[in-house]
Amino acid sequence: MQLTSRPHPGATVLVAAERIDQASAGEFLAALQAELKQHDPAAAPVVIDFAGVDYISSVGLRALMVIAREIKAGKGKIGIAALQPLVREVFGIARFDLVIPCFDSVEDAIAKLST
């Protein structure tokens, strides 16, 4: 698992990569929380670029739920962008797409979350 941030004027764009599973979910959650300490989610939407993520397990999805709730509690918005087709399918089966919106691209996510 890797998490980096990419500068963007209109959003906090975080870039996740590789596998988010039992072994890495704790690290993933800690990295997300550390990033969000530096960016006020109420000021700009948080978009996680998932293009590089090829697997996410239930433990990883739970980490996303924890983050989504923290962001919503802080009056911010979160979206996941550019999911690989199988990862997108997992979001649907888990019904996560009903709770955390999924977008085709980072730009699409920013445009829709900024309105």
Place this chain on the structure above:
Amino acid sequence: MKVKFWGTRGSLPVAATAADIRSKIVAALTAANGRQFGSPEEIESFAEQLPFAVAGGYGGHSSCVELIAGGAEHFICDLGSGARPLGQNKIATHGPQRPQTYHVFLSHLHWDHLMGLPFFVPIYLPGNRIVIHGCHAEMEAAVRLQMSEPCFPVAFSQIAASVEFDRLEPGGTYEIAGVRVTPKLQLHHGDSYGYRFEKDGRSFVYSTDSEHKLNNPETAAGFIDFFRAADLVVFDAMYSLADAVSVKADWGHSSNIIGIELCQEAGARRLALFHHEPVHDDAQLDRLLEESRRFEEITRDGRAPLEIISAYDGLTIPL
């Protein structure tokens, strides 16, 4: 060994409504599309090809699962409303005169898992022996309370069969009528217990009303061990994963995805989705099964395939 499902619904029994039946008929006739059938067999084979939600249905009795272990004594997991047809089947098979021994294993004492006892006819027949096994200290008190005024008109003292209570310790292993039984503590309001049954190299795990928090790898490892190489795992798949970790967190139930992941890790052979959400109709349960199979396929990662079924009232699975 075989496993027969008598009640598979969670929380509250449900029944098909007039609208449910009508939509099945409409779907079947739509699929037939004006076709003529030459014989009842042709109609049967046409019905065979329809989706399960159209030509069948999951049923609505609450939790009751029978383990047919091959010996003279009977094994039953939970006494939800499915215990009524189970009891009638036993009377029909063995007659009212031939005394039988029933071993009941209670996951916990919530009413959907206990409500069938007063309607389990073998308790009213002298000579029968009912042994209620479980890990809760309040087991006998809960059973007696349910069969007392004002909850029920027939008092526990009017039961004609002999009833014994056998308190088990989670983590212990017991030999009961030729079957090795291991109970395990699970996360649920007031605690619940799963049971692993083993005989002749076959294994069956009954694990319902069990929440998995996903924040503790050691707890997960405990369940992976409990499910290890099981021929069948019956698993509480009441909620979607999203609901289970958000709005319905702490409600004491789990999801299809967690069941699949634990069974994959454990190298289990077959998973039965169980404790179905009462709000779901047959079409939704069909869809959940299809999605569960798809999830297993895309996360298989080189492992042997895990067979996934969705339990329904009346289903028998040979192990």
